[in-house]
Each structure stands twice: as structure tokens, then as C-alpha cells.
Amino acid sequence: ALAFLARPRGARVPLRGRHVLITGGSSGIGLAMATAAAREGARVSILARNARGLQEARDAIRAATGVDVGVLAADVRDEGAVARALQEAGPVDVLVCNQGVFVPQELEKQDMEEVKWMVDINLMGTFHLVKAALPAMKLRTRETGLPASIAIMSSQAGQVGVYGYTAYSASKFALRGMGEALQHEVIADNIRVSLIFPPDTETPGFEEEHKRRPELTNIIAGSSGGMKADDVAKKALAGIKSGRFIVPCNFEGAMLAVATAGLSPQSSPLMAFAEVIGAGIMRFAALCFQWNWFSTIENYYAKNKKTT
Ligand SMILES: NC(=O)C1=CN([C@@H]2O[C@H](COP(=O)(O)OP(=O)(O)OC[C@H]3O[C@@H](n4cnc5c(N)ncnc54)[C@H](OP(=O)(O)O)[C@@H]3O)[C@@H](O)[C@H]2O)C=CC1
Numbered sequence: 001a002l003a004f005l006a007r008p009r010g011a012r013v014p015l016r017g018r019h020v021l022i023t024g025g026s027s028g029i030g031l032a033m034a035t036a037a038a039r040e041g042a043r044v045s046i047l048a049r050n051a052r053g054l055q056e057a058r059d060a061i062r063a064a065t066g067v068d069v070g071v072l073a074a075d076v077r078d079e080g081a082v083a084r085a086l087q088e089a090g091p092v093d094v095l096v097c098n099q100g101v102f103v104p105q106e107l108e109k110q111d112m113e114e115v116k117w118m119v120d121i122n123l124m125g126t127f128h129l130v131k132a133a134l135p136a137m138k139l140r141t142r143e144t145g146l147p148a149s150i151a152i153m154s155s156q157a158g159q160v161g162v163y164g165y166t167a168y169s170a171s172k173f174a175l176r177g178m179g180e181a182l183q184h185e186v187i188a189d190n191i192r193v194s195l196i197f198p199p200d201t202e203t204p205g206f207e208e209e210h211k212r213r214p215e216l217t218n219i220i221a222g223s224s225g226g227m228k229a230d231d232v233a234k235k236a237l238a239g240i241k242s243g244r245f246i247v248p249c250n251f252e253g254a255m256l257a258v259a260t261a262g263l264s265p266q267s268s269p270l271m272a273f274a275e276v277i278g279a280g281i282m283r284f285a286a287l288c289f290q291w292n293w294f295s296t297i298e299n300y301y302a303k304n305k306k307t308t
């Protein structure tokens with residue numbers, strides 16, 4: 001029955017010979033994805049703000065794969081700049097909206113400037129990218145008859161709210177709502193949406209984040225095992241190629257996917273089965289995790305009151 005029900009129908013999104021545009025492709029997860037996609041024979045473009053970082057990434061990808069990628073310097077917050085960059089890049093088959101910024105801080109201590117900055121880059125930037133890429137993408141699926149993909153980089157903090165991530169989690173949860181609605185709108189054009197949910201990942205951005213990360217954020221985020229950027233990139237590309245809507249990256253991510261399946265699209269009958277069977281038990285596991293997190297927070301505040 002689930003094999004009949006699972007929608008949208010499964011699809012293979014090939015990468016070889018196709019144009020893959022990756023934002024935030026000059027660093028971390030984006031750079032790892034660009035390298036892996038180039039290695040698989042895709043024509044790759046990377047987009048970021050800093051021209052120097054883009055050149056360095058281009059050199060690094062050439063050294064690793066022998067392939068030259070296209071570079072596009074633009075700030076995703078600037079709708080016009082994004083439109084011009086996509087015009088210059090030409091029609092895209094696989095759009096990876098991976099750019100993202102994260103500065104963890106309790107909301108009370110975080111400036112609204114910083115909150116807006118995260119929402120503008122992580123969420124509004126993705127709107128600008130999708131708007132700019134979609135028209136040519138649709139024409140292209142019609143021409144080639146091959147499915148295209150819009151992949152959006154969320155985070156496990158986009159599946160569960162985490163202490164210190166009020167702004168970041170909001171921006172990443174929002175991408176899921178956007179992605180669910182967008183999948184309805186683009187399925188008739190043979191475009192698959194994929195949402196990627198990595199745990200803590202070793203990247204330059206993560207290194208930077210650590211300088212300011214509250215201890216409680218470290219502890220709670222530590223409930224999910226850390227990963228290397230190359231491994232996240234591998235999972236992300238595999239998810240994109242098989243047209244999966246929800247793309248978890250590690251074991252805890254697979255549990256989170258079942259726990260938060262909600263009303264998300266599901267193409268895989270096997271995953272649909274896991275979700276139906278796992279719903280109760282994963283809800284129980286989720287309550288155990290929350291019990292643990294709230295105990296940790298309670299103890300942390302109790303201890304800090306005593307010492308101050
Ligand atoms: N690392 C982690 O622990 C996790 C990361 N993620 C998500 O994965 C994505 C990548 O993270 P990570 O690899 O760590 O990030 P990095 O900080 O290492 O790299 C970020 C990339 O995004 C680009 N970028 C930042 N701001 C803009 C902007 N305004 N316009 C265009 N490009 C921009 C940067 O280039 P430049 O500065 O030159 O613009 C850079 O290429 C993010 O969306 C992040 O939220 C999700 C879960 C865990």
C-alpha cells in the first residue's frame with residue numbers, strides 16, 4: 001500500500017554533464033559538494049561574496065579533480081546581484097542553496113542586527129536564488145526531459161529547536177516550510193526539492209561559531225555526532241541524485257527524520273514504512289531527549305546561581 005501511496009514518485013537526478021550551481025561553494029560543506037560534483041563529471045559553478053575565497057576554492061578544486069569550476073561573486077541578500085549572477089551562469093540543472101551563517105547566542109543577548117543577518121542570508125537569500133533560477137530551470141527540464149533539483153541546506157537545528165539557536169533555528173525551520181510548499185509548485189515541471197539536515201560539521205564556519213557558542217548549545221548539539229564536510233557532501237549529493245525530499249546525514253539524523261516526518265513528501269516506500277512503524281517509538285525517544293536536555297539546562301542554571 002505504501003509503495004502505491006508514496007509521493008512524489010521516486011526520480012533519479014543525474015549529475016554527469018549537468019550544470020550544478022552551489023552557493024557557499026567556496027568553503028566547508030559547499031566546497032566539499034562542489035569538489036565531489038566536479039569529480040562526478042558535472043559542470044559546476046560556485047557562488048559566494050568574497051572573490052578571493054572563490055579563486056582559492058577554484059584552485060583547490062582544480063588541484064583535487066583537474067576540473068575548472070565557474071565562479072560567481074554575489075551576496076545572496078542582493079536580489080539584483082543574484083539575478084545577474086544566475087544570468088551569467090546560464091541555466092541550472094541542480095541548484096544547491098547552501099550559503100548560511102550562524103552565530104549562536106541566547107536571544108536576550110543577541111542584537112536584532114544579527115538576527116536579521118541570519119534570516120536574510122539563510123532564508124531570504126534562498127528565496128532570491130530560487131526565484132532567479134526557476135524560469136530557466138523549467139525550460140531546461142522540458143528540453144532535456146531529465147528531472148532537475150533544488151537542494152536547500154537546512155540543519156538538524158532546523159528539525160529541533162536548540163538552546164542558543166533561536167534565530168538560526170527559525171531561519172532553518174523556515175526553509176522546510178518553503179521547501180514543502182515549493183515541491184508542490186514545481187513537481188509538474190519535473191523538479192525535485194531536497195532538504196539537507198547535517199549535524200555539527202567540521203568547517204571554517206563551525207570553527208568560527210565555536211568561539212561564541214554557549215556551553216549549553218555545545219552540550220545539546222553534541223547529542224548528534226559531528227561529521228566531516230566531505231561526508232556530509234557525500235550524503236547530500238546521494239540524496240539529491242535519488243530525488244529524496246528529506247536528506248539526513250548521520251544515524252541521529254535518520255532518527256530525527258522519522259521523528260519529524262510530519263506531512264512531508266516521501267518518495268521512498270521503505271522510508272514511508274519506517275516512518276509509519278517508527279512514529280510512536282521515535283516520539284518516545286524524542287521525549288527522552290527533551291527530558292535529558294531540560295535536566296541539563298536546569299542543572300546548569302542551578303549551578304550558576306550558586307556560584308555567582
Ligand atoms: N558546519 C556546521 O556545523 C553546519 C552547517 N550547516 C549549514 O551548512 C551550510 C554551510 O555551512 P559551512 O560549510 O559550515 O559554512 P562556512 O562558513 O564554512 O561557509 C559559508 C559559505 O557561504 C558563503 N556565504 C556566506 N554569506 C553569504 C552571502 N551573504 N552571500 C553569498 N554567499 C555567502 C561563504 O562565502 P563568503 O563569506 O565569501 O560569502 C562561504 O562560501 C550553511 O547553510 C550552514 O547553516 C548545517 C548544519 C551544520
Ligand SMILES: CCCCCCCCCCCCCCCC(=O)[C@@H](N)CO
Nearest residue numbers: 102155156157200221223224255259286
Ligand atoms: C528522536 C530522536 C532524536 C535524535 C537525536 C537528536 C539530536 C539533535 C541534535 C541537534 C543538533 C543541532 C546541530 C546544529 C548544527 C548547526 O547547524 C550548527 N553547527 C551551525 O551550523
